[in-house]
Amino acid sequence: MAGITVACVLADRGWRVTLVERRRWLGGRASSFLDPVVGHHVDLGQHVLMRCFTAYLGLLERLGIRDKVFLQRRLEVPLVEAVTGRRGVLFSQPSLPSPLHLSASFLAYPHLTLREKVRALRGILSVRGADRLRQRDGLEGITFRQWLETHGQTPRIIRHLWEPIILGTLNALPHQVSAMMGIMVLQEALLAGPHTADMGWARTPLSPLLEEAVRRHLARRGGTVLTGVAVARLMWExxxxxxxxxxxxxxxxxxxxxxxxPWDALPHLLGPGWAEHPFFAPVRRLKGAPILNIHLWYDRPVMREPFVGFLNSPMQWVFNKSALWSLEGPGQHLSISISGAEAYVGKSQEELEAIFREEMEHLFPLARRARLLHFRGVLMRNATFCPAPGVEALRPPQATPIPNLFLAGEWTRTGWPSTMESAVRSGLLAAEEVQRRFL
Ligand SMILES: Cc1cc2nc3c(=O)[nH]c(=O)nc-3n(C[C@H](O)[C@H](O)[C@H](O)COP(=O)(O)OP(=O)(O)OC[C@H]3O[C@@H](n4cnc5c(N)ncnc54)[C@H](O)[C@@H]3O)c2cc1C
Structure with a gap:
């Protein structure tokens, strides 16, 4: 996504661009592959966007494919407690100013007691009031969990309120991420305005969404796309x-x-000399975090809503791909998304199937009578970088000490967590730096 952004922006500004991609298709981590059993594209992982992803939405506009992405008219997130089956909905009331837009949903939220809600509200107001830019150093030095605890949040409130939000947006738990990044996502997404957290997703598999549009955009501007061939090394003069x-x-x-x-591929391209340079060396200390996606194809519908989140279940989110992509029946394609998936690294397809088939039957009664036609687990070890305390200092800016070498990638310094939005922002920043150096 970062490379696509740089290529398209610079091509728009008159550069003759060559985009080189190691895989046979574009999109990187936000892409899909053809599953030979079902004969259609399957996303490497469910990708969710929010209305605050302005740079990402801008890229889609630039490519003329904004209509291929769905966005909710207002935030609405169904959340079910897996043990009791109690259902709550996190929703926004856009007619009210922030943070009141969340108040009705918060009052009705069934997974906290009234006493806990009063405490949680204090936490929300503290997040809203935190001056994260002024307090940058302090917030980068502690975990979000430590910050929440010093602001009166109990383990149960953390588990039932903060954890699902942080895990879903940062792919790690509150004790693994910096207070800076925890506060950043809450301020930018949930609290910046009544619509900023409206959720969205692609109406088609991810690779077909981008592939044709990018190739067309670059070809019309004299650019070239090379896929299926890796850059082996940089050439120096x-x-x-x-x-x-x-x-x-x-x-x-x-x-x-x-x-x-991605961050772990850069040192090899730079070669041993430059990879150890103080500008690039910190990149090696970035750590990846895994996401597991489970794809299930049933012979009949087992789920009605487009997506649902679960508390206290190994299934964090279940997306109804048939609904998201408007696929015709009679069967149904579902995708379970599990962030912070360290516990599943090394598990076989059979082990994963046993775990998630049982959990599906537990939480979706219709799945008990349905036949599972096909199962596929996709674990991405380095799905995102983990925004642990101190990580912001490891993220390099887009201009490097080498006058004509620039960096892009969601892991470069954008101030955003590992998202499509950060990738596109990094691409915009890199393109700006190229322009600035060659004016
Ligand atoms: C399972 C999963 C779920 C996710 N869910 C979400 C989500 O819901 N919302 C969200 O916003 N983000 C999500 N993300 C994160 C998001 O996908 C990434 O942050 C973003 O796509 C990163 O884009 P990028 O362009 O910086 O990097 P990448 O997408 O990794 O692109 C780097 C590209 O470089 C190519 N490459 C590597 N080495 C070479 C070489 N030597 N020569 C040529 N090419 C090379 C790679 O093949 C790749 O295409 C998810 C990621 C995963 C894996």
Whole structure:
């Protein structure tokens, strides 16, 4: 997404761009693959956006595919407590100013007692009032859980209110993320305005969403897209980058090179000398966090709503892909999304199937009578970087000490967590730096 953004923005500004992608398709982590059993595209992972993803939505506009993404008219998130079956809905009332837009939903929220709600409200107001830019150093030095505890939040409130929000947005638990990032997502998404957290998703699988539009956009501007070939290394001329050498032996010379690979792929491209340079070396200390997606195909519908979240269940979110993508019946395709999925690393497909088939039958009575036609678990180990305390200092800016080498990628310094929004923002920043250097 970051590389696509740089390529499209610079092509719009008159640069002749070559976009090189190692895989046979575009989109990186936000992409899909063809499942041979069902014969259609399956996303590597369910990708959710929010209305506050202004840069991402801007990229879709630029590519002419904004209509391929659905956005809720108002935030509405069904949440079920898995043990009791009690159901609550987190919703926004857009007619009220923030944070009152959440008040009715908060009062009706069944997973906290009245006493806990009073405490939680104090926590929400503290988040809203935190001056995160002024307190940056302090907030970067502690975990969000520590911050919540010092603001009166009990373990039960953390578990039933803060944890699902933080896990869903940061792919880690409150004790694993910095207070800075916890406060950032809450302020920017939930509390910035009555519509900023409206949720959305692609109406089609992720790769077809982008592929054709990007190729068309670049081709019309004299650009080239090379897929299925990796950049093997950067080519150097004194202290500048001369271009890139591809794995198939071809070489591309360039005025400027923007690396938009994930953080763990960068050191290899730089080579041992530059990878140890104080500007690049901290990148090696970024750590990835896994996400597991379970795809299930039933012979009949087992779920009615487009998506639902669960508390106290291994299934955190279940998305009804048939509804999201308007697929015709008679069967149903569901996708279970599990963030912070360390516990599942190394598990076989059979083990995953046993766990999630049983949980589905427990939480969706209709699944007990349905036949599971196909099961597929996809675990992405480095789905996101973990925004632990101190991580902001490891994220480099987009301009590097090498005058014609630039960085993009959601992990570069954008102030945002590992999201499509951060990827696009990084691409916009990198494109700006390229323009600035070559004015
Ligand atoms: C399962 C899952 C669920 C997620 N859910 C969400 C979500 O709900 N909402 C959200 O906003 N974000 C979500 N994310 C995170 C989001 O996908 C990423 O933050 C974002 O896509 C990162 O974009 P990027 O362009 O920076 O990196 P990438 O998408 O990783 O792109 C880097 C590209 O570089 C290519 N590459 C690597 N090495 C080379 C080389 N040597 N030569 C050429 N190409 C190379 C890779 O193949 C890749 O295509 C999720 C991620 C995963 C994995």
């Amino acid at each position: 004194a202290e500048r980058v001369k271009g890139v050498a591809l794995a198939d032996g071809a070489e591309i010379t360039a005025t400027a090179v923007v690396s938009a690979v």
